[in-house]
Amino acid sequence: MSATEERRARMVLxxxxxxxxxxxxxxxxxxxxxxxxxxxxxxxxxxxxLLAASARLEELDLDAELARAERCGARFVVPGDxxxxxxxxxxxxxxxxxxxxxxxxxxxVRGPLRLDALxxxxxxxxxxxxxxxxxxxxxxxxxxxxxxxxPVVSGAAFGIDYAAHRGALGAxxxxxxxxxxxxDRAYPVAHRPLLDHLAQEHAIVSDAPPGAAPTxxxxxxxxxxxxxxxxxxxVVEAAVRSGSLTTMNWAERLSRxxxxxxxxxxxxxxxxxxxxxxxxxxLVTSGxxxxxxxxxxxxxxxxxxxxxxxxxxxxxxHDRQVLDAVPVLSGAPVExxxxxxxxxxxxxxxxxxxxxxxxxxxxxxxxxxxTDAARGDVDDGSTSHVQRQEVPTIDR
Amino acid sequence: MSATEERRARMVLxxxxxxxxxxxxxxxxxxxxxxxxxxxxxxxxxxxxLLAASARLEELDLDAELARAERCGARFVVPGDxxxxxxxxxxxxxxxxxxxxxxxxxxxVRGPLRLDALxxxxxxxxxxxxxxxxxxxxxxxxxxxxxxxxPVVSGAAFGIDYAAHRGALGAxxxxxxxxxxxxDRAYPVAHRPLLDHLAQEHAIVSDAPPGAAPTxxxxxxxxxxxxxxxxxxxVVEAAVRSGSLTTMNWAERLSRxxxxxxxxxxxxxxxxxxxxxxxxxxLVTSGxxxxxxxxxxxxxxxxxxxxxxxxxxxxxxHDRQVLDAVPVLSGAPVExxxxxxxxxxxxxxxxxxxxxxxxxxxxxxxxxxxTDAARGDVDDGSTSHVQRQEVPTIDR
Numbered sequence: 001m002s003a004t005e006e007r008r009a010r011m012v013l014x015x016x017x018x019x020x021x022x023x024x025x026x027x028x029x030x031x032x033x034x035x036x037x038x039x040x041x042x043x044x045x046x047x048x049x050l051l052a053a054s055a056r057l058e059e060l061d062l063d064a065e066l067a068r069a070e071r072c073g074a075r076f077v078v079p080g081d082x083x084x085x086x087x088x089x090x091x092x093x094x095x096x097x098x099x100x101x102x103x104x105x106x107x108x109v110r111g112p113l114r115l116d117a118l119x120x121x122x123x124x125x126x127x128x129x130x131x132x133x134x135x136x137x138x139x140x141x142x143x144x145x146x147x148x149x150x151p152v153v154s155g156a157a158f159g160i161d162y163a164a165h166r167g168a169l170g171a172x173x174x175x176x177x178x179x180x181x182x183x184d185r186a187y188p189v190a191h192r193p194l195l196d197h198l199a200q201e202h203a204i205v206s207d208a209p210p211g212a213a214p215t216x217x218x219x220x221x222x223x224x225x226x227x228x229x230x231x232x233x234x235v236v237e238a239a240v241r242s243g244s245l246t247t248m249n250w251a252e253r254l255s256r257x258x259x260x261x262x263x264x265x266x267x268x269x270x271x272x273x274x275x276x277x278x279x280x281x282x283l284v285t286s287g288x289x290x291x292x293x294x295x296x297x298x299x300x301x302x303x304x305x306x307x308x309x310x311x312x313x314x315x316x317x318h319d320r321q322v323l324d325a326v327p328v329l330s331g332a333p334v335e336x337x338x339x340x341x342x343x344x345x346x347x348x349x350x351x352x353x354x355x356x357x358x359x360x361x362x363x364x365x366x367x368x369x370x371t372d373a374a375r376g377d378v379d380d381g382s383t384s385h386v387q388r389q390e391v392p393t394i395d396r
Numbered sequence: 397m398s399a400t401e402e403r404r405a406r407m408v409l410x411x412x413x414x415x416x417x418x419x420x421x422x423x424x425x426x427x428x429x430x431x432x433x434x435x436x437x438x439x440x441x442x443x444x445x446l447l448a449a450s451a452r453l454e455e456l457d458l459d460a461e462l463a464r465a466e467r468c469g470a471r472f473v474v475p476g477d478x479x480x481x482x483x484x485x486x487x488x489x490x491x492x493x494x495x496x497x498x499x500x501x502x503x504x505v506r507g508p509l510r511l512d513a514l515x516x517x518x519x520x521x522x523x524x525x526x527x528x529x530x531x532x533x534x535x536x537x538x539x540x541x542x543x544x545x546x547p548v549v550s551g552a553a554f555g556i557d558y559a560a561h562r563g564a565l566g567a568x569x570x571x572x573x574x575x576x577x578x579x580d581r582a583y584p585v586a587h588r589p590l591l592d593h594l595a596q597e598h599a600i601v602s603d604a605p606p607g608a609a610p611t612x613x614x615x616x617x618x619x620x621x622x623x624x625x626x627x628x629x630x631v632v633e634a635a636v637r638s639g640s641l642t643t644m645n646w647a648e649r650l651s652r653x654x655x656x657x658x659x660x661x662x663x664x665x666x667x668x669x670x671x672x673x674x675x676x677x678x679l680v681t682s683g684x685x686x687x688x689x690x691x692x693x694x695x696x697x698x699x700x701x702x703x704x705x706x707x708x709x710x711x712x713x714h715d716r717q718v719l720d721a722v723p724v725l726s727g728a729p730v731e732x733x734x735x736x737x738x739x740x741x742x743x744x745x746x747x748x749x750x751x752x753x754x755x756x757x758x759x760x761x762x763x764x765x766x767t768d769a770a771r772g773d774v775d776d777g778s779t780s781h782v783q784r785q786e787v788p789t790i791d792r
Contacts, residue, residue: 262658265681285661
């Protein structure tokens with residue numbers, strides 16, 4: 001069986017079967033396209049599935065379909081092609097979800113971006129009913145990830161998907177849309193301009209052939225491809241029943257990295273993500289977080305987020321002990337400070353002089369006390385709230 | 397050694413030592429208060445620590461201090477008292493943090509709420525520079541937790557602490573403030589009305605004696621008590637260096653439940669919480685989540701958050717398969733739908749009739765199609781965005 005024969009057979013199979021039907025994809029994976037097609041032609045009574053396919057085969061106008069594909073510039077990519085994204089082969093071992101599964105028989109693709117460029121790519125998906133917060137974060141993450149040379153994969157849906165594609169495009173980075181309908185159709189219709197652009201400059205992918213309409217079940221099939229094509233899936237916003245959580249389920253099933261972006265806890269748009277985070281998805285707050293998780297061999301390791309150094313950090317251990325023993329508000333004599341610090345007056349006195357030169361303490365009639373600069377360090381930057389008070393006490 | 401002697405000895409020790417100094421607390425735990433005080437009196441040269449304490453003992457005006465305590469209505473609670481919160485004993489095995497640690501020598505308490513009522517309590521802490529989002533969530537969580545009969549413990553600081561106390565009070569629930577200064581002092585000064593109310597109706601607690609001023613190191617000592625007194629600590633907002641993260645560190649060290657409330661990822665006030673969540677703290681979005689985590693024996697188990705049932709949920713498996721095969725936008729003949737669904741026309745025809753009676757599909761010249769009601773189910777409620785389109789195609 002030649003490569004051309006295999007490709008053609010798979011093309012026919014794709015035109016006469018429901019995408020992602022695991023019975024079909026499994027058979028195609030086992031027998032190969034040519035042999036499966038042969039079985040459908042010659043011995044369909046063996047199985048109801050083959051019988052149904054046989055009936056469709058009879059109605060198939062292959063030339064018309066090939067012409068349709070050519071008109072929209074779609075190519076058909078099959079296992080064995082250089083371009084074939086081999087990460088999809090992981091679908092073979094994975095159990096079906098929502099009655100969809102298996103390695104696609106082939107992929108219909110429009111656009112110059114080759115699918116083997118998706119070896120290190122990231123999916124960014126989420127709610128159609130996204131908030132402005134979610135859209136902005138999706139766009140930012142997509143831009144940052146894209147700038148690092150990682151293609152962004154999504155579903156071209158309203159809301160988060162759209163923001164992700166736009167974020168990548170705005171950063172001049174590659175982005176790919178995986179559709180539930182044929183690669184020649186625009187769904188949603190309002191995104192035709194985006195999809196036309198992707199078909200021109202990047203890529204549109206589907207396991208449904210040109211002309212195929214979107215149906216609910218085809219969205220389920222599509223979501224598995226988004227998860228399987230990528231190293232990890234980021235869900236930016238998702239209500240409790242969001243379809244994007246299906247994509248995350250697939251990612252988990254395929255041992256991809258699952259990531260979620262939290263949001264305000266009262267937001268219904270974040271409720272599904274929070275559930276996913278509780279269930280084990282990694283919490284990400286930025287493109288840098290995503291890159292760190294999907295990177296390999298130490299690439300993209302993010303420096304620990306640390307606050308900038310404070311004056312207190314630059315003190316010796318001894319002087320820090322002294323500073324920590326100075327009352328926050330009121331004043332105290334050096335003996336009292338020495339006592340609280342557990343140090344001798346002999347060493348505390350010059351320490352206070354040093355701290356005074358550093359602007360961290362000062363001496364008033366009521367005793368040694370912290371300056372405003374030092375007070376900000378005591379606990380959580382309460383500087384602006386502290387009121388000076390003349391308290392006539394001897395502090396312990 | 398009588399209980400009275402032990403209490404008195406510990407009271408003296410509390411007045412002459414720095415709260416939370418692990419060398420002191422460990423000695424007191426080992427020898428008991430009376431024997432440690434005896435050692436300080438008779439043989440202080442044994443250790444620099446005892447020597448320093450001996451010097452302070454000489455300056456101590458015990459009668460004046462007892463009078464001060466009486467004036468502010470403070471009582472001193474020690475290990476062995478009925479009221480002693482035994483969960484604090486966990487501090488004995490835990491390593492010190494920031495040079496503070498160990499079981500307190502005793503606790504100074506004002507207010508009618510007994511400390512043994514804190515056996516099942518929750519700490520709610522966070523940034524002083526809280527946002528309105530954080531303050532609102534802290535208040536809501538405190539109210540919900542409080543309504544379930546769980547006392548709320550916090551530090552009376554600006555921001556999250558204050559919101560937590562107020563949330564509990566607003567729900568008529570018990571709340572306790574643990575202070576870094578003596579229980580007779582107001583810090584911050586602006587919270588004197590709150591603290592007066594707590595001293596009157598609930599409780600104020602400190603391991604620092606009446607008259608003690610707040611110092612940075614005493615905040616560190618205080619934070620360990622907040623974590624140790626409670627079953628779990630919730631951090632609502634925290635910048636990267638927030639002191640409330642110290643409280644969470646202690647909670648982890650003591651095997652308490654650590655919980656964090658996420659927020660917008662661009663918010664500096666949530667950055668510390670997000671780090672903590674990545675580090676293993678549990679993500680909570682509500683008081684119900686908190687109750688579920690700190691509950692025991694199946695109490696407070698929260699029902700899985702599910703979206704309300706949809707029309708599709710009530711269909712038979714067969715009818716659902718048919719519905720899922722109807723094109724989202726365009727129309728299709730029954731044979732096409734049957735093919736996509738992988739079912740026979742004989743069963744699909746009556747199914748469509750049922751779906752039509754349920755208002756989920758309708759038939760037009762272009763074929764069977766979803767109604768608006770059903771379209772909302774396809775993927776993430778995109779109903780409002782779908783545009784009807786007369787597409788003259790035969791759908792697969």
